[in-house]
Amino acid sequence: MTKSSEQPVSLLKEIQPLIQNIQDFAGEKTSSINILRTLGYGLFLLALFDWVALFIPSKFIDPAWEFQTMGALVERVPVPLIALALIFFGESHFRGKLELRLLKFISWLTLILATVFILLIPVGTINAIRLSENSQTQLVKASQQRTAQAENVEKRLSQATPEQISNLLKNQGRSLDGRKPEEVKKQLLSQVSNAKNQIKTQAKAVQSTQELNLLKRAVKWNLGALLSAALFISFWMQTSWVRKIKLSRR
Numbered sequence: 001m002t003k004s005s006e007q008p009v010s011l012l013k014e015i016q017p018l019i020q021n022i023q024d025f026a027g028e029k030t031s032s033i034n035i036l037r038t039l040g041y042g043l044f045l046l047a048l049f050d051w052v053a054l055f056i057p058s059k060f061i062d063p064a065w066e067f068q069t070m071g072a073l074v075e076r077v078p079v080p081l082i083a084l085a086l087i088f089f090g091e092s093h094f095r096g097k098l099e100l101r102l103l104k105f106i107s108w109l110t111l112i113l114a115t116v117f118i119l120l121i122p123v124g125t126i127n128a129i130r131l132s133e134n135s136q137t138q139l140v141k142a143s144q145q146r147t148a149q150a151e152n153v154e155k156r157l158s159q160a161t162p163e164q165i166s167n168l169l170k171n172q173g174r175s176l177d178g179r180k181p182e183e184v185k186k187q188l189l190s191q192v193s194n195a196k197n198q199i200k201t202q203a204k205a206v207q208s209t210q211e212l213n214l215l216k217r218a219v220k221w222n223l224g225a226l227l228s229a230a231l232f233i234s235f236w237m238q239t240s241w242v243r244k245i246k247l248s249r250r
Contacts (some may be wrong), residue, residue, distance in 0.1 A: 031092045040086025048081040049140075063134070068125040070120050071217060074224035084110065084235050088242075097247050107239040114232035120225045128218035135210050143203040147196055154192045159187060
């Protein structure tokens with residue numbers, strides 16, 4: 001055998017291990033990609049199951065339910081976003097026609113989800129306003145009822161006789177302790193007046209706290225819905241490659 005014929009043979013022997021290493025690496029890479037994609041599909045299905053469960057039972061007329069459901073949807077967004085990143089990992093490599101068709105559907109689904117989260121923003125804002133008005137109405141009603149009760153007690157005390165004041169203290173296990181009934185009466189009226197002021201102060205404090213908490217949740221969830229919509233739109237734009245693939249019907 002001549003030297004010229006021996007060179008290709010020796011070169012082939014040197015290249016074969018390299019080719020085998022490349023093939024092994026490609027096989028390992030395919031397996032890893034499949035694992036990531038399978039995990040992505042699983043997480044995406046779990047997220048969809050979780051979202052569907054939020055609407056059972058549905059109370060679309062109730063602003064509190066709508067507001068809480070919006071928040072729950074936004075809070076659960078990270079899982080489907082991570083799932084989508086895993087599903088589309090590796091683009092069209094190592095995929096069959098059936099999976100590519102599924103990817104086209106998921107790509108369009110990201111645009112639908114983006115639209116849903118954009119629509120959640122005005123819905124969440126309107127429901128936050130409605131909840132604030134309802135809460136304020138309930139607080140005012142409760143405050144008025146308690147104030148009316150205090151005023152009724154105040155009226156009865158102002159009309160009470162010294163004997164009635166003494167009997168009132170006896171019923172409470174107390175006594176005049178040498179004080180005049182009129183003095184005790186003034187003290188009781190002063191306590192009732194302070195209680196009326198406390199009712200108003202407490203109502204304002206509760207209303208302020210509730211409005212602050214409602215505002216914090218509304219801002220958090222509205223911003224979350226906006227960011228979620230932007231991320232879903234980004235997925236839709238970045239996956240244009242799958243929508244451009246033309247697949248045969250066979």
